Amino acid sequence: MKLLTKTTLYYITVSLFIFFIGGIGIYQLVKRLENRKVIEELTDQMHRFAFDLKRIKSDMQQVTLITGGLIQLEHVHEIKQPKIQFADTLIFDNIRNRFAPFKRLTFYIEVQGLLYKTSIYKSLIESNYLIEQVALIVTIIVIVFLLAVYFLYRYFFGRIWADFFLTIHKIQHFDLASPVKLDFPESMIIEFNELNQVLKKMIDRISSDFQGLKEFSGNLTHEVQTPLAVIKSKADLLIQDPDINENQITLAGEISRETIRISKLIKALSFFTKLDHNQFPDKQTIELDKIIRSKLEVFEDFMQAKALKVNLKIISHPKISMNPELADILFTNLIKNAVRHNIPSGSIDIELEQKSFTIKNTGKNIDIDPEQLFERFSKASKNSESLGIGLSIAKKICNFYGFNILYGQKEGYHTISINFNS
Amino acid sequence: MKILLVEDEKGLSASIQSYLKMSGHICELAADYQSATEKINLYKYDCALIDINLPDGSGLDLIKKLKADNETTGVIIISARDTIDDRIKGLDLGADDYLVKPFDLAELNARIKSLFRRISFSGSNIIEVGELSIYPDEFKVKLGDELFDLTKKEYNLLMFFVSNANRVLAKETIAEHLWGDNIDMADSYDFVYAHIKNLRKKLQEKGLHDYIQTIYGIGYKFQTI
Structure with missing residues (x-):
């Protein structure tokens, strides 16, 4: 796996995890805040209504009509616990022609000596809508953020690691046999500079060893051939000497033969070195x-x-x-x-x-x-x-x-x- | 024949000089680029033997100069380097032959003679050896008017002997001459022997003198005197 792919995957995984947890948290928070707001409003309304109701002198039937059905009064004889109760409920909405979520506050009130069970309804449509909007915005932010992270990361990755990739490229295309020296440009990043220094030191060492060996085998091949040629020529002349005896001529022949053998051995051995040093490049x-x-x-x-x-x-x-x-x-x-x-x-x-x-x-x-x-x-x-x-x-x-x-x-x-x- | 030898290794040049003198050549020595240039400017040579690596210059420049001054001078490079590149470089400059050190003096002598035949007498070149007439341009040998039938190897062998007449030739030298230096075959000496036996037989069949002497422990000698 490439460095970029690997790190991007890590980034995205971690970001997704954080946003998932964060998203749930934000959702819960908004929901609780909205709920509290509705409860506060209902409580407030309850107090105001109770205050207003005590001052009303007319028929109670008319009160229900005025409040437009959002407050219901029911005559009861005794108080059922709890005295004040909040509940979520669905009520059929005549105008929208569908069930809509409401929060209901039930409490008891005594007016003109009579006990009434009072229910105040508050539509939750708006707060649900708000929660949905918040969730949507959070989701959009998450997606935008992830995309931004992805592209920005790719961009910065390329910039930050550029020197590293340059080093890799240079090493890949480096040829010991070529006279071009390896040179790394100065990097902004300390670690990369250290890496380059270590590599350069290593390669310089290898280069000098390589050169040394090349020169050594080159010298061995060429410089040794000349004295061998001298030995061989002397043996050749000796063979031609009219005064030489049978035994001596055999010895001179052996000198000549072994000289050639040394020469061939050296050439063959230096051939191995040349091959190792890639000195047969043309194809x-x-x-x-x-x-x-x-x-x-x-x-x-x-x-x-x-x-x-x-x-x-x-x-x-x-x-x-x-x-x-x-x-x-x-x-x-x-x-x-x-x-x-x-x-x-x-x-x-x-x-x-x-x-x-x-x-x-x-x-x-x-x-x-x-x-x-x-x-x-x-x-x-x-x-x-x-x-x-x-x-x-x-x-x-x-x-x-x-x-x-x-x-x-x-x-x-x-x-x-x-x-x-x- | 007048030969210029450019070689900085005194031991080698002395040996070459002795051997070439035995073959009746005049051989002058130059140990460096400077003295070689002076000699080239002053005298005319039939052939030059040039070492590429000289202490004060490159033998290749000498070849250029020689060929510019006098096209007919034959040039043989004697060098310790034996890569194809080195050979091509030398031959491209106009060198006629290339010998790798260490070489056999008999081989050098044969190359000089062959080179000399190629460059000096174009066409009408006959070598007389006793009753035999050798026509090197046609690779033919005649006995009087009669064609003396030899295989290619036998002909090469005879020419090598004639070029180094009255010299002892080691059997390795003959093998290397006939098959080149990378055929270091153990059996090659047997083949040298077989070819020599055949050549001898053919010479004897024509009632000729046995020129080829066996020199015990080393090789053969083509005796004309």
């Missing part, structure tokens, strides 16, 4: 069937010499967006691996589909965990010419592009498959 659309065909051609001699049978099954022609150098290395390594570890008169089956590439070769059974096979310097055979990193390079390239690479071994067949779509 092209690679037509896999073409690259596979050209790689098979490169290894043709070796396949012929081993009398390998190659079956190339191209089911579809996938085009993959990747760095051409990496594509070249990946397929060279896989095909080289299938040729190198093959048996005489064996076979290589290659299948290319829209989403996958599979290479299956005959070979000796190896006793090794499939996962270990992709690790650096793990060798199934004591083949000292192999550096033991061909497959780990292949795996690294696959990981780099999010491809899934799997190894399987069954009945003398070794299969490596790549799924481009994972």
Whole structure:
């Protein structure tokens, strides 16, 4: 859930709860006030009426007519408790032609020696109307307020958290390999400034480590090659020396060979670092069937010499967006691996589909965990010419592009498959 | 052939110079950008071997200058950098070839000869080795008037031997020349052996002298003297 959605929900829930309680309270309060007002008015009227009545000398029948039915007099012989009673009642309203709510005050009065039960009626229509109006206004205020809170909150939310979202955006688009430095603008909010400072410190540290490692591996690759070239050239010259004996020439040959091995090892290791540092950014659309065909051609001699049978099954022609150098290395390594570890008169089956590439070769059974096979310097055979990193390079390239690479071994067949779509 | 070698690493330039002298070339040294520029201004070279990273400048600028002054000078870059980008940059400036350090002196020698054949004698280029005549522009070998039938690999092998005649060639060097440096196949030495056996057989069938000597423990030598 987004920060905005979450906080808005909290705000609205809490506001609704408060307004619900508040609304009920206001309603009850207004109702009680109105009720008290009506009771006061009735009481007041009762006293005035009683006072007036005592001064009347005429027939009591006429009194009822004058008051228009809102005061009723009934001759009784005794007083029933309570002496003064308020009650809500419905009376049929002739004019409006419907029942209307009234409040009735009943009391006893003695006039000219006779006891009368007197009822004074007061219409509640107006006070009910008032209560309804108050309730309506309160409801409207609540809705307006909620809407205002909602929109104002969204507006202020955007303003307050803007720096925070800017920070997130900057981090998301930050690339260690790019020379652009990460810079956060000053924020009005202390916490965000603190966050930015911490992030900046962390990223600066990572950047400098990254740069250091990049330089180190760059130096290692290039600077070491020159002395290696010197050693190799001296060994080469030594081999040409007419006075050298058989034993010495073998030693010179070994020096030359091992020098090349160091050079290749360093290049392969620095390749891992380069891949880790995303130093192969440019991508092209690679037509896999073409690259596979050209790689098979490169290894043709070796396949012929081993009398390998190659079956190339191209089911579809996938085009993959990747760095051409990496594509070249990946397929060279896989095909080289299938040729190198093959048996005489064996076979290589290659299948290319829209989403996958599979290479299956005959070979000796190896006793090794499939996962270990992709690790650096793990060798199934004591083949000292192999550096033991061909497959780990292949795996690294696959990981780099999010491809899934799997190894399987069954009945003398070794299969490596790549799924481009994972 | 007159070659200018621009390389700041003294140990390497001395080795290259010795090897090229053995092959009958004249090789002049320049250890930095400054002295290389002076030499380019004063003399004309058939070929220049240039290291890109020089203490006082870039070898790439030297290539520009060389190609501007004299189009026919062949340029081979010798560099420790081997990314595709570096190669493209160098070749775009007009370099003819690119060798990555550490390289084999025999390979360098073969590249120089091949480059020289490409740029100096256009078309009418024949290499005589005993009774054999090699036509490098047509990838053909003749024995008198008769075409000497060789596979592509055998032809490449013969050319490599001829370019480094009377030199000991390690079998790795031959393998790398024939299949490139990323084919570090263990079996490649067996294939070198197989190809050499075939070439030898073909030479013997024609009643030719056995030029190819096996040097125990290291490789082969193409003996013409």
